[in-house]
Amino acid sequence: TVAPGDPLVSDPVDFAVPALADLAVSLWLPGSTQAASIHDLALQTNYVSAAGNYAGANTLPVQRTLASWPFLTEVDVTSAAGTPSAIVALGDSLTDGVRSTSNANRRWTDYLARRLRTETLPGSPPIAVVNRGISANSLLTDYPTALLSGRDALERFDRDVLATAGARWLFVLIGINDIVYSSASSPIPAESLQAGWLQLIARARTRGMQVIGATLLPYEGHPYFTTARDAVRQRANAWIRTSGAWDAVxxxxxxxRDPGRPTRLLPAYDGGDHLHPNDLGYEAVAKAIPLGWFGV
Incomplete structure (x- = not known):
């Protein structure tokens, strides 16, 4: 029995998991159970069996599929050197991977994880990339009528960042939803976002973490775009670039952005809704991250 809001950690399992491997985890629910904990946007096909306990089986009779991850929050692994150091990517749908190809692991965090595996020197200590992106999540605002978007980043910070095993770097890409969900004519002040980011930075540094800030993407053409909202985004980005508050930007x-029209995504990188990148866009930002930031 798990009390409301409490986590449950399984016994350890002793078997080898290759780097970058997909891991299948089966859960058996003895009766009808409401999915009180779920990650809505898995971008991964998951399978629901017919009635019966198939948790230990190599195959199962598929009744239907899901595009979400119910119940399971994370899998912690160790290496020969102990718990790997981890980059924790805190964000919204842009980190969750909206508009990337399903079942292909093409979020920007996936591309970064592959780079850390293939472009570092032999013998370098392993570095994990932990994706804490939740689609529709905000930095400052909790939406009680939109629970699938998760608690605001300031509220979920201790659980999703500080409690992550091996957390050494915090990568922050969040704030665009605070802007686009605010008033079209009188949007949230950029100073409010700055205060929220400074809170994340300070709280991460109390645990010795280095903090990387990412600028907010252009989104002209999206239904929520207004010039007033975009002015906030541009002021927020100017602060991210020049404040000196981050260890890296x-x-x-x-x-x-499109060099000829910097308020919109370059069409080659546009996932189709003018806010989220496609696979090429996610790969491009991952390639632009200097691996030297992580000591490799």
């Missing part, structure tokens, strides 16, 4: 905006 990843200028995702500069990588993905």
């Amino acid at each position: 990843a200028d995702f905006d500069a990588v993905l």
